[in-house]
Amino acid sequence: MLIGDVSCAASNGYNPVLTTDQHHYDAQVVNQVGKGGYAIYTDGPYDTSRRTKTRDADGSDYTNAYVRVLQTKTTKTGSYVKLRCFNKTLGWMNTHGIKKVSFATVASGVMKQANFSGSAALISAGKTKPTVVNAGMADTTTHTANSSSGTVLYPLASLQKAMTGAIIQQLISQHKLAPSTPLSRYYPQVSGSQQITVKQLLSMTSGITNSEQLPTSAPTESGAVALAIKTLKVSSDKTFNYSDDDYVLLAGIISKVTGKSYAANVQSRLLSKLGLTHTVLVNQSIPALKRKTAYSYTLTAANAYAQPQTVGNARMAAIVGAGNVLTTPTDFTAIIQGLQNGKVLSKPQYQRLLHYGGTYSGGFYVSRSGVKFNNGSFSGLNYHTGYYATTGNYHAAIVFGNRGPLKNNAARKDFVYQLYRVAVYY
Template identity: 50%
Template sequence: MKAILTTKSKVRTVVLFLAGVLIVGGYALRQRSFAAYNPVTATSNQRYDAQIVNQTSLKSGYNLYASGPYNTSAGNVRAVANGSKYNNDYVRVMQTKTTKTGSYARLRYFNQYLGWMNVHGIKRVSFTQVARGTMQQYDVIGTAALEPYTNQPPVIVSTGYADKAHGVLNSGTGSVVYPLASLQKAMTAVMIQQLIDEGKLTASTLLSKYYPQVPYSSSITIAQMLAMTSGLENTDATPAKQMTEAQAFANMVKSLDSTNDHAFSYSDANYVLMAGIIAKVTGQSYAENLEDRILNPVGMSNTFMVTSAKPTFKDTLAVSYKNNGRQDYTSPSKMSYPRMSAIPGAGNLLSTPSDYYKFIIAIRNGTLLDEDQHNDLLGYGTTYSGGVYVTRPGIYFNNGSFGGTGYHTGFFATDNNEHIAVVFTNQTPLGSGISGKNFVAKMYNVATYY
């Protein structure tokens, strides 16, 4: 037995080494042999993305250490986990240190620091590999546009087929379009905000000025419609044929319910009627306003509207698929154009993640709204405002889908556009039981932490 007695101020600590057991202050931690701290001979602060590999079992996996680097071959007592728990996961290397026993990297998994691992347990990968690998991990079929760094072009990744029967892959080049669903609501809201700033509307303008036939319209304001606190409700409907804008507005007025309850309640009716108000105020159709106020200024050349006429575009419309629990690409079907035409302003657009990414950038950089105008748009409600959810400070987001189909769209963005994720998918359900909106949030975290 070897005993070491140390004294510092009035604190006395006894450390005993006996039969391979380290005894500190009465607590025993078993190890094969004590591994002394190795002096650092080199340090690198270069950060890069990596994947944890070669972690096949607890015996063969590389340990993670809370305070590295240490001699890992001795099974140091400072090990906090075995790398096999994270095999094939993506991490961010934050720092690398070298000792006589090798080089060790400090790893971050999203926003969680895992510890230090021997670099032989990781391999360097690109951000594109991280993004595509995350989509594949959850059996996601679709396209994503991610901004990991401010003022740099987005990274576009795609997985799976847009049209398997014809061998057309999902693509971020603009050759494949997807139903935009509720993400269109933010475009309608931006145009309403523009009209407010032009003095043609106010946040307190009453719905009764434009649609007096709607019950309780004299107590419903534009601000409440932007925040989904108007009391308007509606159910999805698929008409027999595609509708004109005027037919869609009239149909919504006829079929909606008005409850006079001003708690938050999500409803397409708010944004369809605001599309109608845009047309009434400007003397031009909603479609013409969208072209002049949004699509052309932003350069959204792969975004198309569905109204009474068949939309004309050369792109492939992504087919909707289901995973039946055994295989992908079952129950193929295409989006109903009559169903989309019934909700102008709330879900009658086809678009791409790249185009929508351009829109997100433009709503704050002065192209469509300046910073103050954008802040106004996000301030009409505490749950939802201006076509997006505002429940997470500093972040706004939304998700869209058409019930009964495999389509899902979603985005997350910081208020200052520092990090952005736009994800469009054409199959449901996703793998590992993750929901579409939670997967979009995960891709936003990929853009934020990798």
């Protein structure tokens, strides 16, 4: 093929391609000096055909952009690389217009460009060990940087619901519970509980709505469930409606079915099985933490880390099973992977967990074909956790942020998706 290309190009007076390299790697567009910078040619390296005599685009339009090199071809005028930026193929540019970078550098660069502060774990092309990237500060008073190594913990918020869903699935698989089991078996005091099933709680189609709980002191697990029951409302509308109380009630059901606390179940059924030591449950018995909990910060024109705040133990303890965990992106990645590698759930059990509802199921949004996702936050604070992945975690982004707003007031969930796209295309 190469010989044929050479003879054809030479016979038409164009530059023949001397060598072709199929090696892929990540790079950044640099050195774009002069008018327009290095030329970009859509159909091949410069002057290798009639269509590559003049530039189709300017390299300067992509200065500092991160790209994927798909192929390299060398002619007598130099070496040229075929570039893709995310899912857009740009064309061919002289290799002097790029510099090779690592996958982690691409992710870190995207974080910097977005003014992101936090920690993320990315899975690219099915790797079992995630690439961890960090940006910014967790605690400016102690000069503690954001990290996923376990030195810093983050409020997991609503991403915890996947943990609660997994334990419920274990109990269903052990025939200790059924999707059709009515809520009235465990909490008959809830209005309409005879018509509310475990499946509906898992899919948030129970008709239950809740108010945000802001107690002055941390309740026990049973106290948190009692608080939810006291304040929740039940509607006859059984379409999807996001409610923390669905999962607070599931946490209570786990305790009633097993005769052990929700925290004890998380420890034995998830954390111990996965060997995780950087995940902590917050309840009335607040653990003595040896690690920092990241502060929530606000980015202002005058101060990059203004208004330091924490979520508070009482607020977290009040949503047992739905937002009372402190952890790291790395630990949560292991939990997510454990849901389908046999350590927590088998693949069939995991698939069942994802099919209790068409919008939301078992702690994940499942409304987009081939992917699942969720986001978590606490109102009034700038913590944000996000998870976006292919259903089999071949590509995944687990992103914990502790500062806002992002550049141009970008939505946090959109930034999680952007890092997922980094995992997909780089």
